[in-house]
Amino acid sequence: LHKFSCVSRMPWCHNGVRFLSQVGQHHGPLTLASLGYKSEFEPTNKNKSNKPKKHSPPIEIPKAKVKAVRSDGIKAAGVKKSLEIESAPFAANSFLELGLPPLLLERLEREGFNVPTEVQSAAIPSILKNHDVVIQSYTGSGKTLAYLLPILSKVGPLKDKSSNGNGESGKKTDIEAVIVAPSRELGMQIVREIEKLLGPSDKKAVQQLVGGANRSRQEEALRKNKPAIVVGTPGRIAEISAAGKLHTHGCRFLVLDEIDELLSFNFREAMHRIVEHVGRRSGANPREPKSALAMRAERQTIMVSATVPFSVIRAARSWGHDPLLVQAKNVIPLESMPATGPGNLSGPMSGSSSNSNLQAKQADQSLPPALKHYYCVTKLQHKVDTLRRCVHALDAQTVIAFMNNTRQLKDAVFKLEARGMKAAELHGDLGKLARSTTLKKFKNGEVRVLVTNELSARGLDVAECDLVVNLDLPTDSIHYAHRAGRTGRLGRRGTVVSICEEPEVFVVKKMQKQLAVPIQACEFTEGRLVIGKEEEKTLEAVR
Numbered sequence: 401l402h403k404f405s406c407v408s409r410m411p412w413c414h415n416g417v418r419f420l421s422q423v424g425q426h427h428g429p430l431t432l433a434s435l436g437y438k439s440e441f442e443p444t445n446k447n448k449s450n451k452p453k454k455h456s457p458p459i460e461i462p463k464a465k466v467k468a469v470r471s472d473g474i475k476a477a478g479v480k481k482s483l484e485i486e487s488a489p490f491a492a493n494s495f496l497e498l499g500l501p502p503l504l505l506e507r508l509e510r511e512g513f514n515v516p517t518e519v520q521s522a523a524i525p526s527i528l529k530n531h532d533v534v535i536q537s538y539t540g541s542g543k544t545l546a547y548l549l550p551i552l553s554k555v556g557p558l559k560d561k562s563s564n565g566n567g568e569s570g571k572k573t574d575i576e577a578v579i580v581a582p583s584r585e586l587g588m589q590i591v592r593e594i595e596k597l598l599g600p601s602d603k604k605a606v607q608q609l610v611g612g613a614n615r616s617r618q619e620e621a622l623r624k625n626k627p628a629i630v631v632g633t634p635g636r637i638a639e640i641s642a643a644g645k646l647h648t649h650g651c652r653f654l655v656l657d658e659i660d661e662l663l664s665f666n667f668r669e670a671m672h673r674i675v676e677h678v679g680r681r682s683g684a685n686p687r688e689p690k691s692a693l694a695m696r697a698e699r700q701t702i703m704v705s706a707t708v709p710f711s712v713i714r715a716a717r718s719w720g721h722d723p724l725l726v727q728a729k730n731v732i733p734l735e736s737m738p739a740t741g742p743g744n745l746s747g748p749m750s751g752s753s754s755n756s757n758l759q760a761k762q763a764d765q766s767l768p769p770a771l772k773h774y775y776c777v778t779k780l781q782h783k784v785d786t787l788r789r790c791v792h793a794l795d796a797q798t799v800i801a802f803m804n805n806t807r808q809l810k811d812a813v814f815k816l817e818a819r820g821m822k823a824a825e826l827h828g829d830l831g832k833l834a835r836s837t838t839l840k841k842f843k844n845g846e847v848r849v850l851v852t853n854e855l856s857a858r859g860l861d862v863a864e865c866d867l868v869v870n871l872d873l874p875t876d877s878i879h880y881a882h883r884a885g886r887t888g889r890l891g892r893r894g895t896v897v898s899i900c901e902e903p904e905v906f907v908v909k910k911m912q913k914q915l916a917v918p919i920q921a922c923e924f925t926e927g928r929l930v931i932g933k934e935e936e937k938t939l940e941a942v943r
């Protein structure tokens with residue numbers, strides 16, 4: 401129980417504390433295994449030390465009135481270790497209690513998913529009860545399984561054989577679930593998550609329809625395999641649907657993952673086609689107003705994101721039927737939420753004053769509570785060197801660095817490589833193969849620093865990522881939240897460092913206020929991350 405005693409001492413770890421008390425009450429004796437944790441004392445790997453990790457205390461440098469901290473846990477460079485889950489976002493109940501069918505429960509156990517996360521615990525029953533939902537909880541909290549599990553309970557080879565749903569599904573050739581994601585990488589990640597649960601013999605029940613891949617091969621696979629579920633990017637799904645090769649009129653589920661991104665101008669036409677056609681019976685005029693009953697007999701709409709600006713609330717009301725807002729600790733009718741704010745909502749708190757509490761609360765819920773945030777002021781020409789010193793100071797092994805401009809991004813990779821740090825670029829100008837090869841190398845530890853742009857800010861799940869660096873500042877706090885969320889996934893340790901020039905500090909301060917998290921000024925000196933003491937005092941107010 402060493403880990404829990406650590407967890408309960410951490411002031412930010414309210415989830416962990418709540419979790420402990422509930423499990424104690426309802427589930428008898430508390431063991432790490434019963435909670436899905438691997439004990440640090442279990443000899444899982446011969447090479448690993450069985451000793452609990454030491455948390456090195458902050459190092460005081462009184463002369464300069466500064467405090468230095470160093471990332472612990474990951475040691476020798478090049479040796480990849482998985483990051484322990486420190487602040488558990490898990491719920492107190494089991495998957496069994498959520499009403500999932502036996503075959504799916506078996507697969508979950510086989511894949512090592514033992515305890516649902518809080519948002520899964522809230523979303524699964526709501527979706528199983530046929531509600532349209534908007535799922536909102538912080539990055540890395542398990543939103544993907546929160547919608548995949550109830551869908552797999554009702555469609556495809558793992559479904560509950562005793563219930564045939566509402567009997568409304570269409571012809572056998574019809575797709576039963578369409579999942580839309582804004583990038584190829586995220587689309588493929590969702591496909592892999594489904595394939596993992598389906599297993600090798602059933603994996604043809606899901607088909608990817610992402611852009612950049614061979615379209616005729618995708619169409620051929622649709623015809624031959626008759627998948628129950630398709631996952632893809634908006635453009636490719638709309639294209640194949642318009643060509644008459646994707647039969648979705650009888651579709652039961654439409655999932656819009658990263659919904660606020662899917663609402664952006666770039667996807668407008670494709671999204672319009674998808675929303676109008678998926679789950680709409682042929683012959684019906686999509687513009688004709690429908691009764692609530694007629695709407696219900698059609699598809700169930702599920703929208704998902706860590707950030708839910710007003711535009712999403714408005715879209716959910718117009719595309720869904722009495723939708724619910726599902727958060728980790730709340731399930732409320734979306735009707736009870738304000739849907740108006742300024743037209744150009746740029747950040748979670750930029751609503752009118754009457755809505756600001758609500759928006760602030762949501763902003764608070766978009767970032768993993770265990771993340772640590774810093775910023776470091778430097779000159780433009782020293783940014784890459786500062787990044788390198790930051791990586792060394794924190795001893796980070798799996799780093800995502802965000803930039804806004806592709807040419808500068810390539811320069812940064814060149815400079816890092818020239819200084820002996822293994823780096824690679826990932827952006828939309830690269831072909832599909834180059835993108836997936838780079839991502840694979842990053843995930844298996846061959847690349848230490850992935851220099852990328854907004855393409856990787858959404859949904860990308862690399863559990864080992866221990867540091868996110870903003871080499872260019874994000875455009876607003878919503879983009880900050882999604883970039884930051886690439887680290888500290890599922891309660892793991894994570895650090896976010898924004899490297900900026902002096903005139904940009906006000907932008908960092910603004911994001912700190914909007915996101916209601918402390919972003920501390922720091923420097924990298926003598927291989928250490930150093931925080932000013934004065935800065936610490938002012939940040940107490942933010943906390």
Ligand SMILES: Nc1ncnc2c1ncn2[C@@H]1O[C@H](COP(=O)(O)OP(=O)(O)OP(=O)(O)O)[C@@H](O)[C@H]1O
Pocket residue numbers: 436512513514515516517520537538539540541542543544545705706858859860861863885889890
């Ligand atoms: N109940 C669970 N037990 C253990 N691991 C889980 C569980 N649920 C999800 N995970 C894992 O947690 C990681 C994060 O999940 P996921 O990608 O769904 O997060 P997310 O909330 O969608 O994040 P983002 O907002 O960044 O898209 C994934 O690797 C996933 O496999």
